[in-house]
Amino acid sequence: MNPLSQALESRFDAMADELLAVYEDLHRNPELSMQEQRTAKIAADYIEKLGYQVHREIGVTGVVGVLRNGDGPTVLLRGDMDALPMDEETGLPYSSQVPGVAHTCGHDLHVAWLMGAARVLIEAREAWSGTVLVVFQPGEETAEGARAMVADWDQAGLPHADVVLGQHVMVGAAGTVSYRPGVILSAGDSIEVTLFGRGAHGSQPQNSVDPVVMAAATVLRLQTIVSREVAPQDAAVLTVGSLLAGTKENIIPEQATIKLNMRTYDEGVRDHMLGAVQRVCCAEAHASAAPKDPAFTTLSSYPLTDNDHEATARVADAFRAQFGDRVYESKPSAASEDFSIFGRTWKVPYVFWFVGGTDPETYAKAQAEDTVKDIPSNHSPRFAPVLDPTLKTGLQSMLTAASAWLCPGQGDGSAQGGEA
Numbered sequence: 001m002n003p004l005s006q007a008l009e010s011r012f013d014a015m016a017d018e019l020l021a022v023y024e025d026l027h028r029n030p031e032l033s034m035q036e037q038r039t040a041k042i043a044a045d046y047i048e049k050l051g052y053q054v055h056r057e058i059g060v061t062g063v064v065g066v067l068r069n070g071d072g073p074t075v076l077l078r079g080d081m082d083a084l085p086m087d088e089e090t091g092l093p094y095s096s097q098v099p100g101v102a103h104t105c106g107h108d109l110h111v112a113w114l115m116g117a118a119r120v121l122i123e124a125r126e127a128w129s130g131t132v133l134v135v136f137q138p139g140e141e142t143a144e145g146a147r148a149m150v151a152d153w154d155q156a157g158l159p160h161a162d163v164v165l166g167q168h169v170m171v172g173a174a175g176t177v178s179y180r181p182g183v184i185l186s187a188g189d190s191i192e193v194t195l196f197g198r199g200a201h202g203s204q205p206q207n208s209v210d211p212v213v214m215a216a217a218t219v220l221r222l223q224t225i226v227s228r229e230v231a232p233q234d235a236a237v238l239t240v241g242s243l244l245a246g247t248k249e250n251i252i253p254e255q256a257t258i259k260l261n262m263r264t265y266d267e268g269v270r271d272h273m274l275g276a277v278q279r280v281c282c283a284e285a286h287a288s289a290a291p292k293d294p295a296f297t298t299l300s301s302y303p304l305t306d307n308d309h310e311a312t313a314r315v316a317d318a319f320r321a322q323f324g325d326r327v328y329e330s331k332p333s334a335a336s337e338d339f340s341i342f343g344r345t346w347k348v349p350y351v352f353w354f355v356g357g358t359d360p361e362t363y364a365k366a367q368a369e370d371t372v373k374d375i376p377s378n379h380s381p382r383f384a385p386v387l388d389p390t391l392k393t394g395l396q397s398m399l400t401a402a403s404a405w406l407c408p409g410q411g412d413g414s415a416q417g418g419e420a
């Protein structure tokens with residue numbers, strides 16, 4: 001067992017009640033993206049009291065705790081804080097008390113994990129050396145938070161990390177962790193397209209440029225991007241989730257608005273599809289004799305989460321030593337994250353992995369019956385991770401991954417070659 005897991009093992013029972021209380025409190029009091037004031041204060045006050053040097057309001061509500069502990073690499077541990085604009089239907093005693101806002105992605109657990117990991121790291125300083133950056137990130141669900149934090153980073157005098165580590169609770173047997181070298185999460189791009197026409201009476205189409213027909217043709221043509229322009233071995237999705245135009249059956253409106261979402265697993269495919277969306281929308285506008293080109297607004301943009309191979313191998317070795325047969329290689333997920341922005345901005349390796357949050361018996365039964373898809377997943381109003389053992393597993397995984405850089409040559413020898 002690595003020294004940081006050992007340190008956790010000896011104090012987990014003493015910490016568990018405190019962390020569970022924090023988790024339930026955050027769950028009851030969810031906050032929307034970039035408005036996580038209360039959550040940020042709870043996290044910042046906690047690590048400040050532990051002895052961290054704390055920087056608040058890094059990227060609006062973001063918090064960075066710095067712990068310098070001798071020579072060695074600088075390791076960034078990231079947890080996101082925001083909740084979603086939806087109602088919770090779990091029926092849990094600690095359900096959300098805020099109408100229309102709920103922690104249905106599990107970021108409340110991410111905060112509790114990171115607070116607990118911060119405590120173990122400072123209490124067990126003799127077990128490691130290096131610098132730790134504990135990062136509580138706002139606004140993951142809107143892809144704003146990581147960008148906002150790195151934008152404020154240098155001005156706050158914060159050091160860049162040598163490696164960036166992050167994790168997410170997901171559907172999967174509680175007690176297990178899963179990793180993947182390379183792409184683990186898709187890129188996600190959401191775009192609003194406004195198509196301009198010319199309004200007229202419904203009885204006089206010859207005087208109009210009908211944006212309803214233009215939009216209908218555009219939606220159909222957009223569906224040929226994945227089916228005709230992307231190779232079958234390259235997975236991709238393009239969904240038009242919203243199409244709005246007009247108010248009344250006999251008025252040809254002035255414009256139509258389309259909102260679409262794309263998921264891709266390859267930078268080249270992503271670039272091609274972004275270009276194809278522009279091309280198709282503009283060409284359909286020209287085909288309709290539109291008075292001007294469409295307007296494009298980026299609603300959100302999540303880069304690929306493309307784990308560094310070497311750093312992931314290091315994490316995987318440490319995981320296998322810690323978890324044995326409770327660690328496995330994951331498939332890429334179609335979800336998206338802004339986590340990679342830290343590593344991308346500083347050009348340093350990053351590793352993101354998943355921690356199972358489903359009752360193991362429920363999960364095994366669902367696997368046997370091929371009903372895993374029916375388990376309420378992240379963003380479902382019924383998403384409810386089981387806390388035993390998920391709370392402990394997430395602490396173990398975060399500390400174990402960190403130990404691969406902070407405890408070279410110690411314990412299980414998980415840091416390959418023993419170099420920092």
Ligand SMILES: [Zn+2]
Pocket residue numbers: 105141378379
């Ligand atoms: Zn989410």
Ligand SMILES: [Zn+2]
Pocket residue numbers: 105106107140168378
């Ligand atoms: Zn999430």
